[in-house]
Amino acid sequence: MSWTDERVETLKKMWNEGQSASQIAKELGGVTRNAVIGKVHRLGLSNRTGVAPQPSPAPQPSAASAQPSAPAAARPEPAPQPAPEPAAEADEAEDAPIPMSAARRAIIPAGQPLPPQPSANEISPEALAKVSEVEKGAKKLTLMELTEKTCKWPVGDPATDNFWFCGLPTQSGKPYCEAHVGVAFQPMSSRRDRRR
DNA sequence: CCCTGATTCGC
DNA sequence: GCGAATCAGG
Secondary structure, eight states: OOOOHHHHHHHHHHHHTTOOHHHHHHHHOSSOHHHHHHHHHHTTOOSOSSOOOOOOOOOOOOOSSSOOOOOOOOOOOOOOOOOOOOOOOSOOSSOOOOTTTTTTTSOOOOSSOOSOOOOOSSSOHHHHHHHHHHHHTOOOBOGGGOOTTBOOOEEEOTTSSOEEEOOOBBSSSSSSBHHHHHHHSOOOOSGGGOOO
16 A cells, blocks of 8 residues: 555544544554554654754764763654543532433433443543543444444433444553543542441 | 653664 | 664653
8 A cells, every 4th residue: 555645644533632642543454553653654744733843953973883871962852742621610619420321311222331421420521521522432333343442431322213322442451432431440539438 | 561752863 | 775673761
């Protein structure tokens, strides 16, 4: 495969969207993430943000052999990550409205204990916010489309057709994506003093 | 171990 | 120009 105009276009688009090289490679097909990264560099868009500050004239001594053991220094300011922070502002108090809408109240088919929905009590508001945001950009996979590398967090009501799995890339061996891991594995707190 | 991007260098 | 191999983090 070669870098046709379209493919480069897709590459640029996805790269600027913040997609990872491997994802882009997967999307394009026929290339590895290395190829993507290599192309990205050749295109000069290694930095995903606007424009590269540039020109610190960094005279590179090209030593023929021998190992460069002196990292000269002067890195052009890296990574201002485009992190649109919806930032929850002055939100009053106590309710932690999980964007689950009317979902829960319906029957939850007690089929198999799928990933536990948090009872949304005292999960960190940040995590919740993150989750709701993530869900907007979720891949909305079906059950069969899940892999070991896709977030298996269920969203919506399984009893309706408005149900799907997050599907975003998991961070490691975890079943969920970063955001959902945050609410899935509650460190345990809050529930420890249940009176009985 | 999984992943990320960065660099090098033979092709 | 291309990208596999490698490097350097998380």
